[in-house]
Amino acid sequence: KAVVSTQSTGAYMFIKQNLFSQRQDTIQATAVSGSVAGLVAATVTHPADVVKTRIQVEGSSGNVVRDLYRMEGIPVFWAGFVPRTLRRTLVSATAWLVYEEIKKAAERQKYPIYS
Secondary structure, rough: HHHHHHHHHHHHHHHHHHHHHHEEEOOHHHHHHHHHHHHHHHHHHHHHHHHHHHHHHHHOOHHHHHHHHHHHHHHHHOOOOOHHHHHHHHHHHHHHHHHHHHHHHHHHHOOOOOO
């Protein structure tokens, strides 16, 4: 969870700062930046998530990565990528939209939220 959050936050800030200017701090810019950040985070962490899930489901011990590779090949590490990525992009976009809108509302009310 922490790795996904770190990846998502870093990607979101980079995309928002480099693709959109501060004058263009719109809902659309936030949604696009949040979605792309979710895509980046899902892509980076997916193979490790597959391994983690296999360990949890099968109660495996030993070298799970090696065993998965030998039995099912490289594609196993990308199993379920599309549904996870779709969910992750939507969740990320929604979370960033809520955060940015609450932040703007707080700043209008003179309750600054530091990011």
